[in-house]
Amino acid sequence: MHRIVNTEQSTAWNGYEGSHWAAHQSRYDAVNSGFNDCLLTAAAIGVGDRVLDIGCGNGQSTRLAARLAAQGHATGVDLSEPMLARARATATAEGIANVAFVQGDAQVHLFPEGRFDVAVSRFGVMFFGDPVAAFRNIRRALRPGGRLAFVCLRGMDRSDLGQVLAALSEQPAHSGGAAAPAAPGAVSLADPVAIRQVLTEAGFEQTEPTAVEAVQLWGRDAVDAGEFLGGWGPVRHHLAQVDRVAAARARRALTEAMRAYEGPGGVRLRCAAWLVAATRA
Template identity: 45%
Template sequence: MANEDEARDWNGDIGRYWADHAEHYDAMLARLTPHLLGAARIEPGERVLDIGCGCGTTTLLAAEQGATVLGADLSGPMLAVARERAAGLDGVRFEQADVQVHDFGAGTFDLALSRFGVMFFDNPLAAFTNVTRMLRPGGRLAFLCWQDLRENEHRALTLDAIAPYVDTSDAAPPGPGPFSFAQPDYLRELLNGAGLTGIAVDAVREPVRIGADAREAAGFLSRGAMVKAIFERYPAETVERAVAALTEALQPHQTPDGVMLGAATWLVTARKP
């Protein structure tokens, strides 16, 4: 099975956490999502594949622009939220599928898009080659992915705050994960190898909302996959000290809109010849 580890994670605790906090994640990414939709240039009547659709936010936004949209994801818990959100709507459906290997049909889609859902393939070249095959000639690809961890304040600040108490050296291991597409040259080579042209990798920086206040933000970051995996190796009293330090580090970033931290992403677009 392709992406077996990712399928296990996204149908386990990680997927359930995202499903339970879908509104929080949407608020966090609210300033980034319009960049993706603007680059996607969705036209009424187009057929769209939303890769790694998660809880369906971008799927529904694409449908609002008149497209017929298929949201695909590995995560059963997240798709359950997506289907609930889409209840009664025409032109939207969801399928639990691995886009790296699943066959939705050659030339089926005018557009494939993704909001942070493409960095988890264990064979990215095979995955994007499959996506290219499923696009019609002239079809488009648009996605957001994270730049390097240290360029993302919401990640770097977290690790710096907890580092005096826990070992953070393996927070971003090689292989599939949030930062696997951090290098733009690699992205261009990958998409070119998958048969795509007109490749553009543009930097997008926006603040992201982590929580209403420092305490909520620290709790949210502490239960996310990256930090949770670190904390699981330590006793409760050590974790408590680390979370207290993180809470303190977040306090200067409190604004009237909540705790806001910088985020650095790549907005990637390409097309099928």
Template identity: 55%
Template sequence: MTQIVNTGQAEAWNGYEGTHWASNADRYDAVNSGYNQSILEAAALAPGDDVLDVGCGNGQLTRLAGAAIAPGSTLGIDLSAPMLATARARTAASTVQYVRGDAQVYPFEPASRDVVLSRFGVMFFADPVAAFANIRRALRPGGRMAFACLRGVAGTELGTVFEAMTRPLPPSELPTGTDGTGPTSLADPDRIRQVLTAAGFSNVRTQACDAEQIWGHDVADAAAFLGAWGPVRHQLSQVDAATAEAVTDALTEALRPFERDGAVRLRGGAWLVTAVTR
């Protein structure tokens, strides 16, 4: 294990958060897999490419990239030991490898990769400019990057559910925060361009990308899963039992309009971001 500067995230992703994602890998893939094809197409992968997947988690996108670029190599990096264990257990290809590390400071081999990918794994850096600059150094000249990051939940179907769910909570207790930190740190495309330009990337482009996210097979199942999701679970732990029950009831009712065709389906919103090395 190399140096970690993002200690808060390392603690979360090696504690409850990481364990929950690893234990529910198929469910989280059902939430996020609708973005896979857009990311892979934006990256313009070709056989023989060498790929780096940042914040690879349970490794679904890493494996898909590995299949697309064989016989090229794919390296997934993540802070979470539980999720990396799941990724390794699900990976058969010898050309797909994983490493536990902090992408902000990990000593990647310079100019060793053609493409950097990420599916919601780049929003949590302690110092985004430093992190993306370190990632850029791993790319060869003319290397390219494609990633998805949260566009923000306001105006999305997930945002509608969050809004209903948080009404019983004090105003400051929101799952994604109002200051743009955490999951929504790259919700502003102007900030994305500023960060990536400062890190040495050029031709930075952002495109809205929506996808259906499956949160459960029915309302009760989806409410239980969302209630156990780290940000929501944390907020529920901060309030009294009556308030927590009110939040859970509100969450359940807010999900009802989205149950159809044997699942609870919410339309999620992301930015699909592409850039190249200078």
């Protein structure tokens, strides 16, 4: 039995949300892989390092870490069993043997103390119910002097996706309306002051939030991108709160909003994030 304290997130990631990400593994990797290089550079993974990937999802960042730690090991932890199953299958298909995937809530999971040299995360640390407790638990898993590197979202108004999602709030809905969607907690670490405060309280030092940007590929064209975004969990939940006419109108609005970012290479949106590096005190 895995101990879970973040029950709402666990329900989502073991339900529709996790299943959608697992079913569209390559598409979500295309959305987020632009941050891989800066994350792994900040992590400075050595050939013999033991790496912990927090909120590993479908496991792309874990597999990349395992390749860098060719004589070490990489462990990915996530709440979502559908995504972990996809991660394990992909690692097997790619012949990566020095990797493991564990289902668990990183806020309370009983990691072996001091086991890891470095912990990384690509957008997997924004959803903790208690961020200080979670980062303390991650700190405990690191050896003294161990490194932490992660990327987290800045404010939605900093990214093109925020402009696209704003198109939904402009659509009239049924009585009572519905606010524009946003993944709960997605921007919980948007403030660099809050990042430093949380990490310092959790026992990290030399915290260095750096503003970074990457281009996210959302689809072949506006129609394809709009349909894909319409299936993303927060948007799908939003559309379920309105009547059919309003939902159809909102889907059309998403597609039209995507047209501003459509080009020969597909629909590309600029995403703003923080790259954070820290050391276990």
